[in-house]
Amino acid sequence: MKYSEPRWLSGLPRWGGRFPLLPSPAGNTNTPSARKPDSEQDPRADARRIAALAMRGCCSVCGYPFTAAVWCHMPPDVVEANGVRVAQGVGPMHLSCALFSSLSCPWVSSRPKAGEVPVVTGFAGYGVMLGGRHPEPSGTPLRFGYFDAVERVPHTDLRRRYEQSLVTDEPDTAQPRLWWGDDVEGEQRLAQCCAEDSRTLREMHDTAPAFPSVARVWPASGGHIDLTADPKLRAVARAALAAAAANRHNVQDMAKAVMAAAAAGRRSLVRDVSRIPERTVAL
Numbered sequence: 681m682k683y684s685e686p687r688w689l690s691g692l693p694r695w696g697g698r699f700p701l702l703p704s705p706a707g708n709t710n711t712p713s714a715r716k717p718d719s720e721q722d723p724r725a726d727a728r729r730i731a732a733l734a735m736r737g738c739c740s741v742c743g744y745p746f747t748a749a750v751w752c753h754m755p756p757d758v759v760e761a762n763g764v765r766v767a768q769g770v771g772p773m774h775l776s777c778a779l780f781s782s783l784s785c786p787w788v789s790s791r792p793k794a795g796e797v798p799v800v801t802g803f804a805g806y807g808v809m810l811g812g813r814h815p816e817p818s819g820t821p822l823r824f825g826y827f828d829a830v831e832r833v834p835h836t837d838l839r840r841r842y843e844q845s846l847v848t849d850e851p852d853t854a855q856p857r858l859w860w861g862d863d864v865e866g867e868q869r870l871a872q873c874c875a876e877d878s879r880t881l882r883e884m885h886d887t888a889p890a891f892p893s894v895a896r897v898w899p900a901s902g903g904h905i906d907l908t909a910d911p912k913l914r915a916v917a918r919a920a921l922a923a924a925a926a927n928r929h930n931v932q933d934m935a936k937a938v939m940a941a942a943a944a945g946r947r948s949l950v951r952d953v954s955r956i957p958e959r960t961v962a963l
Contacts, residue, residue, distance in 0.1 A: 683783050683842065686776045688742045688851050692859070702784060706743030706859045707733055707771050730771040731817035732873040733858055734806070734824060735880065737898045740771030741781060743858045744851040746898060749830050750806055751778040753798035761907045763828065764894050765801075766809045769821030772898070775802065776845035782838055797835060804828035807894040807905065814885045817877040825894030827905060 685703060692703040693710045704710040707730040730740050738745050750772040758765045773781070778800045808815065809823040833841050860866040860873075884895035887904075894905040 683780065683839075684846075685780060685784075686742070686774075686846060686849070688744055688774075688853050689777070689780070691857065692742070699786065702786075705741040705777075705781070706738070706857070707740035710862055725769065727769060727821040728818050728870055728874055729860060730769065731822050731877055732860075732870065734771050734808075734822070735817070735877045735897060736858060736873075738858045739773050739777050739851065741773050741777035742851055744774075744853055745855050746772070746774065747850050747852050749775070749802045749804060750826070750898065751775045751800055751802045752806075752824070752826060753778060753782065754801040754826070755798055762905065764825045764905055764907060765803075765827075765829070766823050766825045766894070768823045770798075770824055772806050772824065772826075774845075774849055774851050775800075776842065776849040776851075779833065779838055779842040779845055783842060799835075800833040800838070801826070802830040802832075804830060805896065805899050807896040807898075808881065808884065809892060809894050809907075810885050810888045810904075811892045815881050817881065818874045825905065825907075827894065 689703045692706065694700060695702045695704050705725075707725055709724055709726050709729075733740050733743065736745075751774065752767065752770050752772055754765060754770065755767055758767050782798075782800055803826040805828065806824050806826045809825045815822055860870040881895075884904075888895065889904055890906045892907045894907065896903045896905065
C-alpha cells in the first residue's frame with residue numbers, strides 16, 4: 681500500500697489475498713471466497729451495503745456519518761440534469777476516503793485510460809433517483825443523484841489533496857461505525873436494514889411529484905428534486921425512461937445523445953435515441 685490510510689479506517693477488515701494490507705470498505709463484502717480463482721477472491725462492492733450506508737448518511741468506505749460535503753467517484757461521462765448528476769451504484773464518501781480509494785484501490789486507480797477514471801467530486805448533498813419503478817436496496821444498485829457540486833479534484837492534485845484531507849476531514853467517529861460482517865449475525869442485521877430501506881424507498885416513490893426525480897436523503901431527508909422541471913428536459917427525461925425501461929440501450933450513451941438533441945432545440949428525440957447501438961445493461 682503506497683499511502684498511509686486515514687485513522688478512521690482502522691478496525692476495518694483487510695482484503696487479504698492479493699492485497700493483504702488494503703482495508704475492505706464498509707460497502708464491500710469482506711470475506712474472500714476460497715472457491716474462486718485468485719483474481720476473483722477479492723471482496724467486492726455490495727449493492728445492499730452501499731444502499732444501507734447511503735440511506736443512513738454514512739460513508740461507503742469508513743462507515744461513519746457525514747458532517748459536511750459528500751464526495752464520490754463520479755464517472756466522467758455522467759450528464760447533468762437540472763443541477764443533478766446521477767450515477768448508479770456510486771455511493772457517497774468523505775473526501776479523505778474518496779481520495780484514498782482513488783490512490784490505493786486497484787479497481788479505481790488502475791483504469792487504463794484517463795478518460796475512464798472517475799473524478800473525485802464534492803457535493804452539498806445527495807438523494808436517490810426515482811423512475812417508473814420502485815427501487816429495491818437488495819436488487820439492482822441504486823442510482824444516486826448528487827446535487828449542488830462544490831469542487832472537482834484534478835487527477836494531478838490527488839496526492840496533495842489527500843495529505844491535506846487527513847488533517848481537515850472530520851468524520852463523525854463519535855458515532856458507531858455502520859458495518860456488517862459476512863457471518864449469520866451480520867447478514868441478519870443487513871437484511872433488517874434492507875427491509876427498512878425498502879419501505880422508505882417505496883414511500884419516497886409513492887410521494888414523488890414527477891418521474892424522474894431525486895428524493896433527498898442527505899443532509900436532510902425529505903423533499904424531491906424534479907428532474908423534469910426544465911421544460912427543455914421533459915421530453916429528454918421521458919425518452920430516457922422509456923429506453924431504460926425497455927432495457928434496450930446503454931443509459932449513459934442514450935442520455936448524452938438525447939441531451940445533445942435537446943440542447944440543439946431538436947424535437948426528433950426518438951430518432952436520435954434509435955441511432956444508439958443496442959446493448960444489454962443492468963437496470
